[in-house]
Amino acid sequence: MKDIANELGVSVALVSYVLNGKKTNKINARTAARIKALAAKMNYTPNQIAKSLKTNRTNTLGLIVADISNLFYSSIAKYIEEEASAYGYQVIYGSAHESHDRFEQLLNVLLARQVDGLILAIPENAEKSIHELTCINKPFVVIDRKFKNAPKAPSILLDNYDASQQIVKHMAANGYKRPGLITINRKLCHLKERKDGFTTTCKELLKKLPFVYELHEEKLEEEMHHIIRRSLYEDKVDSLCFFTNKIAMAGLSEIAALDVEVPGTLGVVCFDEAEAYKLFKTPVSYLKQPIETMSKAAVSYLINRIEHPKEKPSITIKEFKGTLVVKESSSKRSLSLVKRKNQHLVRS
Amino acid sequence: MKDIANELGVSVALVSYVLNGKKTNKINARTAARIKALAAKMNYTPNQIAKSLKTNRTNTLGLIVADISNLFYSSIAKYIEEEASAYGYQVIYGSAHESHDRFEQLLNVLLARQVDGLILAIPENAEKSIHELTCINKPFVVIDRKFKNAPKAPSILLDNYDASQQIVKHMAANGYKRPGLITINRKLCHLKERKDGFTTTCKELLKKLPFVYELHEEKLEEEMHHIIRRSLYEDKVDSLCFFTNKIAMAGLSEIAALDVEVPGTLGVVCFDEAEAYKLFKTPVSYLKQPIETMSKAAVSYLINRIEHPKEKPSITIKEFKGTLVVKESSSKRSLSLVKRKNQHLVRS
DNA sequence: CTGAAAGCGCTTACAG
């Protein structure tokens, strides 16, 4: 900027005004044009660091997800990035892998980089950050989670209770009578609501509690190996619901190895979409979260907070309905049809 | 920092020295202790923006990949993040989706944020950025690509020719005689070398050219639908090699829908690992890239360039050998065994 | 219409 000013014999201030489109009506059009031309020619890009130091705004949002290599979160990241960029914001993100230490470390890094706001999938036991962020008055929004002990934290997530209800209704309507659910051993409120919705609806519609399997994320594969066998051969479940993407991957992989008939012997419904389902022998039913809508809601809420800090916050907790995408894996009635189609196509 | 200085009646400079561990031997231990204590108590975190403006270093690396939701790149990102963080660097990244416009836009954003160095999966037709980065003397390294017209750009990638050679040798050894390859219609040098390695080795070992299918990324699924059928029913291939992760997903999905016998009717080998392969009825052979090694090599090269700008660069192009992970999908000989195992396990 | 000047929160060479 100094170079441009010197070259043209004007002040740095003038260059700044022109390049930022300020006071345009008061600036000599020819001077402005000369400045713009030279800036373009010199391939000038403003130093965001300096700009940020002065304006106290980085136009950057921080995003912390559980695991960016999981399609659910990478989709969220994609939509958030898209939406943020429409508002002129960048996104920087990281994965906390449900670790409360890693989360705080990441959070500190993002804060030190002066992000203007934060979108957070907070892991269990990290609720105290909510309080800290509120204290330093840094805008944030929680996604995919909510916390009983922080009811005022703005949160955007699926209506998990309703989602499970949809799934059980569908299973019951398709004649499944001994459903099981497989979830993970974490005290996260949204998982609890998934379970509650599932259990309560089972009681209502099937007069029976579902089989509940909880596994530990650290030895997911190993435990899944046994759980699938136990559920099929001992508990005689006729259907299973996988509560997350990752659980579904491990579970379906075991089911594929055992070559269990789906949906005949076992009906299957998963939470969240995954590209991998396409490779499973039977197309898999899943509960689709409105990821795009939720991501955009999070960004627009956050940017509103950033740009209009004095307005009263509009949301506290907002839950969005999911959509059950029904495929063959949970439709008993379509079974005979599937068989015929496959036999026709088998080549030897 | 100013608050700390005022509170303790010392100068800002002194606080800075203490907190950065400079001149420790010359500073009164008690004053230092008081400063540290107060900083901790006030939960002081230095403003990285201000620090960067002064030091001209952000301790940030920029990473541009083709698509962060692809396991290959998300693994790269993960390892790069890990390695960088060991050196005290952050990583900010984005996906260019093989678009040359999007790439340049991202690159500019990263440069404006003053990243200290860049790791880039450059899309086709974006080689001119290489020249620009060289001009402004910004350290960078290309990953997963190389460019004929920029032979001096530091590049880290798979030895793609050798990888294809390994695959064809394996196919030939397993009795496959009519192999096909499915790749994508892009003029990227590493894909060309994959193809060349494949073709040349086919000629050598099978005295025959492979069937080559090139598809357009925009209508991948649609074209794949036809290509799989054509290759099986018209060209009568007995084996297929999918040249990327994404192609493999689309191809295997079609194969699953047709219920083609793998490896009996069709042998299958893919480039790159994917979690999804676990859901395919037959475990899938794939060529594994040494992602961790390559990521670390990229980071350590780059940080060396950043921290010792005067040293002569050590690499220009470095190619790493891949490992063929053989599973059932490409092992004709194991076929009878597979069948028996499956029959035993089928339940009705 | 334009410029001189202060200041964002740090670092660091220099002086004492």
Add this chain to the structure above:
DNA sequence: CTGAAAGCGCTTACAG
């Protein structure tokens, strides 16, 4: 052992 001062590259209220 410690502090005053300059400066990183910008923005912006103020004066002319």
